[in-house]
Amino acid sequence: MIEKQPFDIANAIDRIREVMRQFPKAALFELADEGYRSPFEQLIACIISIRTRDETTLPVARRLFERARTPDEVRCLTLTELETLIAQCTFPESKAHQIHAIACRVVQEHQGNLGCDADVLLSFKGVGFKCTNLVLGIACNQPRISVDIHVHRITNRWGYVGTRTPEETMVALESKVPRLNWVEINELLVPFGKHICTGKLPRCSTCPVIDSCQQIGVDAHR
């Protein structure tokens, strides 16, 4: 068996960043590049993205934002209009209710402006740490680590953390990753998990961090 190098997170991030240049960005980062980077837009896009592929999230979010992109504009849509606009994502009916309720609360309780307050974001029904930290990281430039299923799976395979849930992974990563890289961890590992360190049969033979990854739990790979 080949002896592995100690896991150097800064070096791993550098190598993964280089390789990921050839792949599309994760949906919320792409939308931010297109100008949809307010906390409200990022939150709504994150809700749309839940259990929805990026290839669907992007056109659905763009379609909604072309019609309504502020809390007041979304509040003025009927639930039927909203559900029709986001019909291609998963659970459009429940997401339309959720998005409409958030828009109404932002207008009524925050003068139509969703700021950068974690407690406010987490107070919305169905919004957890994953979306809250993405919003605060992308829209508010706060150092936050958003842990989705890709970040959780990959950092455990590396042997860099040994955790059972995304929440545990978030806490573990916050104690080990330099703050400078907190937002970028999600930005890089989501596409890395889609294209290289995939759930089944990861592409270990061409992986840029094979020399230090412990491949924990990887029984078969390409």
Ligand code: SF4
């Ligand atoms: S070596 Fe394999 S398991 Fe480890 S990060 Fe790369 S693709 Fe994932």
